[in-house]
Amino acid sequence: MANKVVIYTTPECVYCKMTKEFFKENNVVYEEKDVSVDDKARDEMVEKSGQLGVPVTDINGKIIVGFDKEKLSEILGIKN
């Protein structure tokens, strides 16, 4: 089954960029929601994660806060 990956970002956030780059390097398909313009996505992110900070990644309902390469790799089954 393919992973459903959603990343909540803001345009100038470097850890968001790193996370997206990590996904690209590992051929992970993801949907990006820019919470600086999408208020609905912002509320959804805050509700899901209890966080007021980006990036937040949702992988099949599992929430990862920040660019946590180890945790992302583990959930996505990526070997370094």
Added chain:
Amino acid sequence: MIYDLIIIGAGPAGAAASVYAGRKKIKTLLLTESFGGQSIVSDNIENWIGIKKISGFELAKILEDHVRAHEEVEIKMPEKAVSVKEVSSGWEVSTYNGGIYQSKTLIVTSGGRRRRLNVPGEDKFDGKGVSYCSTCDAPLFKDKEVAVIGGGNAGLEAVIDLIHYASKIYIINHGSELSGDQSTQEEIRKSPKVVVINNAETQEILGDRFVTAIKYLDKQSNQVKELSVGGIFVEIGSIPNSEFMKGLIEMNKAGEIIVDHRTLATSKPGIFAAGDVTDEIYKQNNISVGDAIAATLSAYNYLLNIKKQSPAYENKNSN
């Protein structure tokens, strides 16, 4: 194997040291968590000489590329030095991942990290209203009242990031006036959203699920006051990443490594240091680069001197 040089950290200083070490063909090991240093979170660097405008992220990439162009420099990343001790061949560095590496010389370019407030509530509400990255998180505080702690340049820049989003911005400033650049001060004073509170010391961060208020001491009236805010941006400077060198070399009270500013030598022969981890007054990317280059050339000369003093060298030259 004993390296000629171990470089610890790869911000602008460590990258510069690596490039120069590579060009001098010094057998080098670079230990670092990542490339780019503290500026990596900056969305806009406009004073990197030779480039009008670059993001911290892009700068990190070009530094990494430049270092990787030098085969003599072996890179261990992510890796972090946890302690250093003196051994007969020079220095031995132990790392977070359990590595032990020896070298004849060391260049410490481990930089600094953000200073935290160290008040109750700060850890609990980290990411829940307390933020250390205004460029990242400002958009999440749309129509909210927020506080920025710190009246220096970083604090004022956080205010500028927030002006587009927050409904009101309190600057909680330790000193009797703001210390950031005049031009930035003028810019923020134009906004009716900004309220400057001087002589104020943060005491506590309050909240439930998220931040709801901040308590501070008004040092003039000696009264504790409370402000209702939904966000707190901490911009109170940085502290040096020098803990792993404690007890081995001389530092000042702030934990900065004391260096000879001509040679970048520390109190121990063979150990050099450059950039924000040192007692250099101006914490600037360009200065870190220049100092790290001087440190590398000093390390190179030091290595030449050891070679000259070694018995093998003398035998070779007397025949």
